[in-house]
Amino acid sequence: MATKTYYGEILTEHNVHPLHKHRMEDASYSLEGVNPSCGDELVLYLKLDEKGVISDASFDGDGCAISQASADIMCDLIIGREKSEALRLSEIFLRMITGKITEEEKEELEEAGILEDISHMPSRVKCAVLGWRTMDEILREDAGEKGKEQRAN
8 A cells, every 4th residue: 555655646746746847948859749549748858968968858748647747757867867878768667667677677767666557557558658758759869950849659
């Protein structure tokens, strides 16, 4: 029961008082992510320095508590990390959501590990991974045009 309460408290805190929910005017990249099955949508903003380190991350948009909290938790986790490290953490997170993760990997996800139970709620998986998939698409894209906005589904 304590785990469920902790899970609820963390989700509520990140949903009601998100640290990273704001538009970023000077982002290096921005990308819209949409979950057409439920209507969740967000725009993810990433600022990378000259060495490829994510110096800032934020999101804006509307959606359920899980999509909004997951995006906020993700931003917390990736700020200060190199692009390759953020992609590795995303890969671990996506495997966690499908139930294929070790305890050591879960620990690397820090607070994002609380979302592990989403794997037992198939209808909510797309909510939890929306921000992560959007980040993946940004970081895997060719550098391309700075500030280019695209749409991710």
